[in-house]
Amino acid sequence: MLARLKGKWTYFVIAALLLFLILIPFNWSLGQYTVLMIFIGLFTMVTVGLCLLLGYTGQVSLGQATFYGTGAYISAVLSKICGVNPWLAMLIAAVATGAFAYVIGYPIFRLRGNYLAVATLALGVIVYILLRQLGPGGPDGMAGIPYLSIGGFVFDTSFKRYFLVWFFCLAVLLISQNIVRSRTGRALRAIHGSEAAAESIGINVDQFKVKIFVLSAVYASLAGSLLAHQMSHISPGSFSPLVSIIIVVMAVIGGLASVWGAIFGAATVSILKYELLLGFGEWDIVIYGLILMLVMIFMPEGLFVRLRELYGRWRFRYAQRGAET
Amino acid sequence: MAIQVCTERGGNLSEPILETKSLSKAFGGLVALDKVDLAIEAGKITAIIGPNGAGKTTLFNVITGIYPASDGEVLFQGTPLKDTPPHKRAALGIARTFQNVLLFGNMTVLENIMTGQHPRSRYGFIGAALRLPKAHREEETISLNAMKYLNMVGLGTHAEQNALSLPLGQQKLLAIARALATEPQLLLLDEPGAGLNKLEKQELSDLIRRIRENRISVILVEHDMPLVMGLAEWVIVLDSGQKIAEGTAAQIQKDQRVIAAYLGEEVE
Numbered sequence A: 001m002l003a004r005l006k007g008k009w010t011y012f013v014i015a016a017l018l019l020f021l022i023l024i025p026f027n028w029s030l031g032q033y034t035v036l037m038i039f040i041g042l043f044t045m046v047t048v049g050l051c052l053l054l055g056y057t058g059q060v061s062l063g064q065a066t067f068y069g070t071g072a073y074i075s076a077v078l079s080k081i082c083g084v085n086p087w088l089a090m091l092i093a094a095v096a097t098g099a100f101a102y103v104i105g106y107p108i109f110r111l112r113g114n115y116l117a118v119a120t121l122a123l124g125v126i127v128y129i130l131l132r133q134l135g136p137g138g139p140d141g142m143a144g145i146p147y148l149s150i151g152g153f154v155f156d157t158s159f160k161r162y163f164l165v166w167f168f169c170l171a172v173l174l175i176s177q178n179i180v181r182s183r184t185g186r187a188l189r190a191i192h193g194s195e196a197a198a199e200s201i202g203i204n205v206d207q208f209k210v211k212i213f214v215l216s217a218v219y220a221s222l223a224g225s226l227l228a229h230q231m232s233h234i235s236p237g238s239f240s241p242l243v244s245i246i247i248v249v250m251a252v253i254g255g256l257a258s259v260w261g262a263i264f265g266a267a268t269v270s271i272l273k274y275e276l277l278l279g280f281g282e283w284d285i286v287i288y289g290l291i292l293m294l295v296m297i298f299m300p301e302g303l304f305v306r307l308r309e310l311y312g313r314w315r316f317r318y319a320q321r322g323a324e325t
Numbered sequence B: 001m002a003i004q005v006c007t008e009r010g011g012n013l014s015e016p017i018l019e020t021k022s023l024s025k026a027f028g029g030l031v032a033l034d035k036v037d038l039a040i041e042a043g044k045i046t047a048i049i050g051p052n053g054a055g056k057t058t059l060f061n062v063i064t065g066i067y068p069a070s071d072g073e074v075l076f077q078g079t080p081l082k083d084t085p086p087h088k089r090a091a092l093g094i095a096r097t098f099q100n101v102l103l104f105g106n107m108t109v110l111e112n113i114m115t116g117q118h119p120r121s122r123y124g125f126i127g128a129a130l131r132l133p134k135a136h137r138e139e140e141t142i143s144l145n146a147m148k149y150l151n152m153v154g155l156g157t158h159a160e161q162n163a164l165s166l167p168l169g170q171q172k173l174l175a176i177a178r179a180l181a182t183e184p185q186l187l188l189l190d191e192p193g194a195g196l197n198k199l200e201k202q203e204l205s206d207l208i209r210r211i212r213e214n215r216i217s218v219i220l221v222e223h224d225m226p227l228v229m230g231l232a233e234w235v236i237v238l239d240s241g242q243k244i245a246e247g248t249a250a251q252i253q254k255d256q257r258v259i260a261a262y263l264g265e266e267v268e
Ligand SMILES: Nc1ncnc2c1ncn2[C@@H]1O[C@H](COP(=O)(O)OP(=O)(O)OP(=O)(O)O)[C@@H](O)[C@H]1O
Pocket: B027, B030, B031, B032, B050, B051, B052, B053, B054, B055, B056, B057, B058, B059, B099
C-alpha cells in the first residue's frame, strides 16, 4: 500500500514537472528563457549518461563532451556537406559515436580510478584538437546546418525546438530510470559496490562498464546532434575539455546516484553559466571548481540528494508535530 | 531423457564435482599454492584448514578465476576451466563468499540477494529500458527467489535495510544468501565463522547443513575447529601452499604433521 502510494508520488512529480516545462515557453515572463531551457535540456541528456556511468557504476569519465562533439559534428557534416536528411544524420551520428565508445571502451576500462580519469580527459583533449585542426571550419566551426523537420513542419524557432529537445530529454530520463530499476541497474551498482563480488555472482564487469559507457556516449551524441541542428552553427569550443568538467559539476550537483537530479544539476550550472556569471567571462570556471570542491567536501552524495533528504526530514518533523497536537 | 538429466545433475557418486591437478600459484617469488591435487566429492561438506598464510584464500581465488593459475589446472564437473572468466564460472555453478564479506553497501539486503540472481536471469539493457513484458516476468521471479533465500538465512525482517547496517554475523549470512541466489552446485565459504559469537556460529552451522541437504556441495575454509569438526565429512589440510594431509575429522585430529603445522604457527 505504502509502496503504491510512493510510486504514485513519483508520477505526480513527473506530471508537475512536465506541466511546468510545457508552460515555460508560453508564459510571457519566462518566454525569454526558452533558449536557456533548451540548453538545460541538452546538458541534462549528457549529464544523465555520466550519472549512470559515474554515480551508479562508479566509473569516472572526464571526457563526455567528446561524444557531445562527435554527435554534433557528424550530424553537421552529413546533413550540410553530404546532404543527408538531418534525422538520418542524427541516427548515423549516434550509431557511429556509440561504436567509437565501444572500441575505445575495452582498452580504457582496463584502467581504474585516477588512471581512468586521466585517460578520458586525454581522449577529450585529443578529439578537441582534432576538431580544431581538421574539423570543417577549424576553430571557427561550421554554419548553415539544416534544421530538423517533420513533414513540412520545420523546427526553425526556439519555441518549437524547445519541445523537440525536451521530448528527447524526457525520453532519455525515462529510459535511464527504467534501466536503474532493473537487473541491469543492479549489476551496475554491484560493480560500484565491489567488482570482485560482482564477478563472483556472474556479472560480466568489463562488458557492463563498456555498455554503460556506450549508452552515455549515445545520449551525448543525440544531445550534440540536437544542438547542431538547432543552433545551425557549431564550433569546437562547445565541446572542449572544459565542457567535460562542467558536465562533471552538473552530475555532482545533481547527486550522482539520481537520474532526475541530472535536471537539477544541469539547470543550476546552466543558469550560472548563461545568466548569473556572464560578467565573469572565462573566470566562471573558477566558480565551478569552487562549487565542485564544496559539494564534494560537504555533501558528497550531491546537492540534489541532500536537499531531498532535508525536505524528507522537514516533512517528518512536520508530521510529528501534527501528530502531537 | 529426464532420468539422464537427473543423473548428470546429481552427479555420479564416484565423480568429484571439483578437481585440481598439480595446481600452483606464485606471487613473484612467493609460492602460495604448490602442486595441489584435490578431488572434492559432490554433495559433501569438505573443509580446508591450515594456518594463516597457508594459501586457502588463494586456492579459492584460483578456483573462481580471480587469479590465473601459474601451473596445473582446475576441473569443474570434469571440464577444465582454464580460459573460463570468473563470471562464467559463477554461471556454471561455482559460488563463493569472501573472507572480508564484500557486500554491496549501496544496496538493501534484498537487493543484494536479487543481484545474486544475475546468472539465472537474462533480460538486458533493451528489456530494461523499454520495460518489456519479459523484463517484468523475470523481475517477478527474481523477487520471489530472492525472498526465498532471504528467509532461508533468516533475514526476512531486514529486507529493506541497507546491507551494511546489519551486524557482522548477519552480514555473513547475507553474503551466503547472495551466493546461494546464483543457484550454485558448489559453494565456497571463506571463513564464514570468523567474528561470530557462539549463537551465530550455531545458526551458521545449521544453515550449512541445510545447504548440503539441498544437494549443494560445500567447501568450507574455517579456523574454528569445533565448527569444522562438527560439519566436515572430509578435511584437507594446507600448509605453506602444500596439501599435507586429508581424511575424516577424526583422522586429521590425530595426524602428526597437522599437529606440527599448527604448533609451528603458535611458536612463530
Ligand atoms: N595478491 C597477492 N599478492 C601477493 N601475495 C599474496 C596475494 N594474495 C595472497 N598472497 C600471499 O600468499 C600467501 C597465502 O595467502 P592466503 O591469503 O591464501 O592465505 P590463507 O590461507 O587464506 O590465510 P588466512 O587464514 O590468514 O586467511 C600469503 O603469504 C599471502 O601473503
